[in-house]
Amino acid sequence: MAEQMKVIYERPRSWANKVTHYCPGCTHGVAHRLVAELVDEMGLVDKTIGVWPVGCAVLGYDYFNFDSVEAAHGRAPAMATGIKVTNPDNFVFTYQGDGDLASIGMAEIVHAAARGWPITVIFINNGNYGMTGGQMAPTTLLGQKTTTSPLGRTPQANGFPIRVAEMLAQLDGPAYIARVSLDSPVNIRKAKSAMRKAFNAQVRGIGFSLVECLSTCPTNWKLTPVESMERVRKEVMPYFPLGEFKVVEGVL
Amino acid sequence: MSDKVLMKGAEALAEGAIQAGCRYYFGYPITPQNETPEYMSRRLPEVGGRFVQAESEVASINMVYGAACAGVRVMTSSSSPGISLMQEGISYISGSNVPCVVMNAMRGGPGLGNIAPAQADYFQAVKGGGNGDYKRIVFAPSSIQEGVDLFVDAFELADKYRMVVMVIVDGLIGQMMEPVEFKTRIDVSTLKTPEWATVGRHGRDHANIITSLTLDAAGLEQWNLKLQAKYAQVELTESRIEEYQMDDADYAIIAYGTMARIAKTTIRIARAKGIKLGLLRPITVWPFPAKQIQTYVGKLKGTLTVELAYRQLFEDVQLALCGKIPLGWYGRGGGVVPGPQEILAAFEEQFGKGR
Amino acid sequence: MERVSIDEERCKSCGLCISICPVKILIISDRLNARGFRPAQCTDQDKCTSCGSCALICPDIAIELHREVKV
Numbered sequence: 001m002a003e004q005m006k007v008i009y010e011r012p013r014s015w016a017n018k019v020t021h022y023c024p025g026c027t028h029g030v031a032h033r034l035v036a037e038l039v040d041e042m043g044l045v046d047k048t049i050g051v052w053p054v055g056c057a058v059l060g061y062d063y064f065n066f067d068s069v070e071a072a073h074g075r076a077p078a079m080a081t082g083i084k085v086t087n088p089d090n091f092v093f094t095y096q097g098d099g100d101l102a103s104i105g106m107a108e109i110v111h112a113a114a115r116g117w118p119i120t121v122i123f124i125n126n127g128n129y130g131m132t133g134g135q136m137a138p139t140t141l142l143g144q145k146t147t148t149s150p151l152g153r154t155p156q157a158n159g160f161p162i163r164v165a166e167m168l169a170q171l172d173g174p175a176y177i178a179r180v181s182l183d184s185p186v187n188i189r190k191a192k193s194a195m196r197k198a199f200n201a202q203v204r205g206i207g208f209s210l211v212e213c214l215s216t217c218p219t220n221w222k223l224t225p226v227e228s229m230e231r232v233r234k235e236v237m238p239y240f241p242l243g244e245f246k247v248v249e250g251v252l
Numbered sequence: 253m254s255d256k257v258l259m260k261g262a263e264a265l266a267e268g269a270i271q272a273g274c275r276y277y278f279g280y281p282i283t284p285q286n287e288t289p290e291y292m293s294r295r296l297p298e299v300g301g302r303f304v305q306a307e308s309e310v311a312s313i314n315m316v317y318g319a320a321c322a323g324v325r326v327m328t329s330s331s332s333p334g335i336s337l338m339q340e341g342i343s344y345i346s347g348s349n350v351p352c353v354v355m356n357a358m359r360g361g362p363g364l365g366n367i368a369p370a371q372a373d374y375f376q377a378v379k380g381g382g383n384g385d386y387k388r389i390v391f392a393p394s395s396i397q398e399g400v401d402l403f404v405d406a407f408e409l410a411d412k413y414r415m416v417v418m419v420i421v422d423g424l425i426g427q428m429m430e431p432v433e434f435k436t437r438i439d440v441s442t443l444k445t446p447e448w449a450t451v452g453r454h455g456r457d458h459a460n461i462i463t464s465l466t467l468d469a470a471g472l473e474q475w476n477l478k479l480q481a482k483y484a485q486v487e488l489t490e491s492r493i494e495e496y497q498m499d500d501a502d503y504a505i506i507a508y509g510t511m512a513r514i515a516k517t518t519i520r521i522a523r524a525k526g527i528k529l530g531l532l533r534p535i536t537v538w539p540f541p542a543k544q545i546q547t548y549v550g551k552l553k554g555t556l557t558v559e560l561a562y563r564q565l566f567e568d569v570q571l572a573l574c575g576k577i578p579l580g581w582y583g584r585g586g587g588v589v590p591g592p593q594e595i596l597a598a599f600e601e602q603f604g605k606g607r
Numbered sequence: 608m609e610r611v612s613i614d615e616e617r618c619k620s621c622g623l624c625i626s627i628c629p630v631k632i633l634i635i636s637d638r639l640n641a642r643g644f645r646p647a648q649c650t651d652q653d654k655c656t657s658c659g660s661c662a663l664i665c666p667d668i669a670i671e672l673h674r675e676v677k678v
Contacts, residue, residue, distance in 0.1 A: 025621030029666030082318025
């Protein structure tokens with residue numbers, strides 16, 4: 001009998017193996033890795049087209065070994081619709097932040113969800129506009145200070161945060177809508193399982209799917225990466241509860 | 253037996269696009285071009301294509317962008333305010349080097365304006381409209397038949413140069429009925445998926461990426477220089493003009509589209525009165541047929557630019573002729589279309605009796 | 608072969624792996640990598656249980672895990 005080393009975890013093959021431009025501790029990298037792992041595990045690398053947003057993930061296409069396009073701000077779901085319609089057998093996902101998806105791109109995401117056509121959306125909710133320096137987003141919590149809500153967000157001055165997952169789950173179009181968190185190993189495992197269902201909803205031709213990922217922005221939150229994870233648990237999750245909000249029959 | 257069929261402009265142009273190989277159309281309702289998307293919604297499924305009614309013109313052009321990235325023949329159509337909303341997308345499509353066709357049935361502006369025929373989107377079409385240094389080939393047909401024929405060229409040139417081609421018409425051309433013949437039918441099964449298209453790797457040894465983003469300034473300058481080289485080639489080879497009754501002309505009207513149609517009647521009346529008037533009709537307004545117009549320097553006593561706008565086409569005529577021929581101008585705005593006699597009166601006012 | 612392999616050039620010293628390691632064998636090293644970060648390092652490979660938590664939370668895909676098996 002001899003001893004051999006068995007691989008417990010190694011880098012996904014569809015990951016382009018570049019060092020990302022993300023700040024230390026930013027959970028974009030975690031969400032990226034889950035996408036790459038699922039593309040590998042589900043054998044999708046040859047038929048995947050990623051549609052990237054304007055925001056911190058604008059260069060996302062650099063980090064994967066599958067085809068990608070870079071959309072205009074907020075328009076990823078429209079662009080993905082054009083791509084999917086021309087090649088329905090391909091796997092098409094958008095990757096969008098909260099400013100991109102829930103502010104400037106709200107019309108496109110709502111109508112993509114309402115059409116219900118099988119595209120998949122990975123939605124990163126980190127409560128601010130990271131790329132532009134930490135301005136208030138549609139998901140910024142009440143009381144949260146940002147560079148454009150310097151005294152903290154108030155309903156009177158800024159209105160209320162938008163719960164995208166719950167809102168879209170009211171539509172008849174979507175096949176699968178969930179909110180997950182990337183704050184801990186256990187939640188990252190759950191996030192991957194939700195993303196797998198979302199991918200499956202498309203692969204099996206069932207319909208539109210979206211996974212909202214509670215994420216961190218240590219740089220603009222002015223917290224350490226570890227403190228940022230704690231903030232997600234203590235402050236963000238109470239307003240943005242985790243869970244599956246829409247699961248139609250056949251999604252697994 | 254003739255192959256001609258009597259069709260409404262907006263529908264004939266849609267069929268022209270389909271005959272040119274267009275299989276994907278994304279659009280949003282706006283007058284005066286609704287017959288085009290309506291026709292597409294009936295007809296595209298019959299030929300194995302897809303029609304999608306988008307939630308806005310912003311979404312339409314970005315769906316077009318997505319389909320264009322897949323390397324298929326795709327178009328949208330709209331009218332002035334809707335085309336304004338598409339400018340961002342047109343800039344991105346241009347910056348990404350992917351092909352598509354956009355039709356604008358121009359209406360009165362600015363703002364909501366009205367739905368009457370106009371040519372006031374000329375600057376937007378030929379000078380830019382969106383951000384950055386980019387150009388589009390812009391066809392300006394003056395009849396339904398010409399529009400149908402030009403749609404074939406529009407899709408061919410869009411693919412050849414990987415750029416946006418616009419077809420600008422107005423409500424008059426869209427709403428009139430004329431006999432039309434579909435002379436060219438592109439067999440889409442012969443169209444190959446371009447090697448740059450994002451259609452999934454399917455064994456390709458590298459990933460295709462389509463983006464208009466280049467963060468590095470020197471890199472973006474190089475990208476711009478490539479685009480500029482392409483535009484220079486298009487300017488050199490693709491400008492088109494119709495020269496009508498110019499052989500013996502002392503004077504020329506310069507007009508395009510609907511306005512040029514009316515000008516032909518003006519010329520008939522003028523010639524009956526002994527005025528040797530001809531017509532220079534740009535078929536492409538970008539690239540502007542400046543060289544062809546310049547050949548008349550020394551031959552013409554004057555030109556009258558006529559347009560449904562305020563000195564937009566006129567500006568390109570000025571740039572082409574640099575004062576080497578006396579320049580007159582006449583235009584109406586807001587959707588008012590001058591008749592042939594009105595144009596002749598403007599000519600006589602500016603150039604006397606043409607002797 | 609190491610059970611926990613940390614690609615030091617990818618590490619951005621965020622400390623997330625250290626915060627969740629159940630057997631507390633990860634620390635920030637005192638070296639600098641080419642990008643100027645002090646990478647995480649494993650102090651005791653033998654104590655690693657291959658639970659995978661560090662690889663799961665690492666935003667930079669800098670960690671790979673292996674384990675001996677009898678064959």
